[in-house]
Amino acid sequence: xxxxxxxxxxxxxxxxxxxxxxxxxxxxxxxxxxxxxxxxxxxxxxxxxxxxxxxxxxxxxxxxxxxxxxxxxxxxxxxxxxxxxxxxxxxxxxxxxxxxxxxxxxxxxxxxxxxxxxxxxxxxxxxxxxxxxxxxxxxxxxxxxxxxxxxxxxxxxxxxxxxxxxxxxxxxxxxxxxxxxxxxxxxxxxxxxxxxxxxxxxxxxxxxxxxxxxxxxxxxxxxxxxxxxxxxxxxxxxxxxxxxxxxxxxxx
Numbered sequence: 001x002x003x004x005x006x007x008x009x010x011x012x013x014x015x016x017x018x019x020x021x022x023x024x025x026x027x028x029x030x031x032x033x034x035x036x037x038x039x040x041x042x043x044x045x046x047x048x049x050x051x052x053x054x055x056x057x058x059x060x061x062x063x064x065x066x067x068x069x070x071x072x073x074x075x076x077x078x079x080x081x082x083x084x085x086x087x088x089x090x091x092x093x094x095x096x097x098x099x100x101x102x103x104x105x106x107x108x109x110x111x112x113x114x115x116x117x118x119x120x121x122x123x124x125x126x127x128x129x130x131x132x133x134x135x136x137x138x139x140x141x142x143x144x145x146x147x148x149x150x151x152x153x154x155x156x157x158x159x160x161x162x163x164x165x166x167x168x169x170x171x172x173x174x175x176x177x178x179x180x181x182x183x184x185x186x187x188x189x190x191x192x193x194x195x196x197x198x199x200x201x202x203x204x205x206x207x208x209x210x211x212x213x214x215x216x217x218x219x220x221x222x223x224x225x226x227x228x229x230x231x232x233x234x235x236x237x238x239x240x241x242x243x244x245x246x247x248x249x250x251x252x
Contacts, residue, residue: 060085060114062092063121067145069112070137078137080112082241083182083211088118090211090236090245098209100124102152103177106201108159108194109184110134113141116154119180125152127176129159162193165200176201179208185222186215195225202230208248213241 058080060067072078091098101123107116108129116128120142130138139156146154159168179201184194202208208230214220223246226232230248237244 060088062088062118065121065145065149067114067117069114069141069145071112072137074133078112078134080114081183082213082238082243084111084114086236086238086241086243086245087115087180087182087209087211090209091115091118091122095122098178098207100178104175105178105180106176107180108161108197108201109181110138110156111182113138113145113156115180115182117142117145119178120146120151120154121149123151124178126154127157128154129157131160132158159197160193161190161197165197169201171203175203176206179206181208181210181212183212184210185212185219187218191218191222195222198226199229202248204250206249209235209245210248211243211245213243215242 058069058071060069069080071080091100100119103124104127105116105119105124106127106129107119110116110128110130111134113128116126120126128138128142135156135158142154142156157168179198181198185191198208210226212219214223223232226246226248231250232246232248235245235247
């Protein structure tokens, strides 16, 4: 058990932001710590066993399917944030407008994989990408929730924004119908690299669907930069979570 006070989780002397919506304090259950066996050390010093810092699994229902997501407190990318819920809900409710069946879909900053799983259920060829340290949990969630589906098998790949794009995703081979992104814009130092990544993948005919909780002036500055590059329209707004869902297409 851990204590969450005013949406701060206190664990091992440090704290992280809690993704749950609540006020005051709340007792939360962390999945049991499962130590990995200590490996022999060539230096003669014992290696410290690693432990798991995963939350209890969260349950969602989209497109008639029960989706179970494992979250982690170790990385921002291993938590389901409001933008992912907003985009998942929108894709479920607007299947005629955005028909993903047999479409090639790339999610950048896929995090827990919830949006990619929903896109897979809707029949897309999905490639879910994120930083190397997030891929283990991302792969686990996607495999768990899609292994028994009669759908296209999704792919999980490393993607560091702005790095090795031509080498890992050459233009001659990779073209996506949809780019999905949720809560990828916040107060971090990789916004220019994120913008370059979006521009790289958004070729003529590609649609970018981006859902984001707008918190800081830098979020709106990023949006302004995107609007100067792409045609942009707001598809939906979710006032309860300050999330905007935008469609952007056709690089000018």
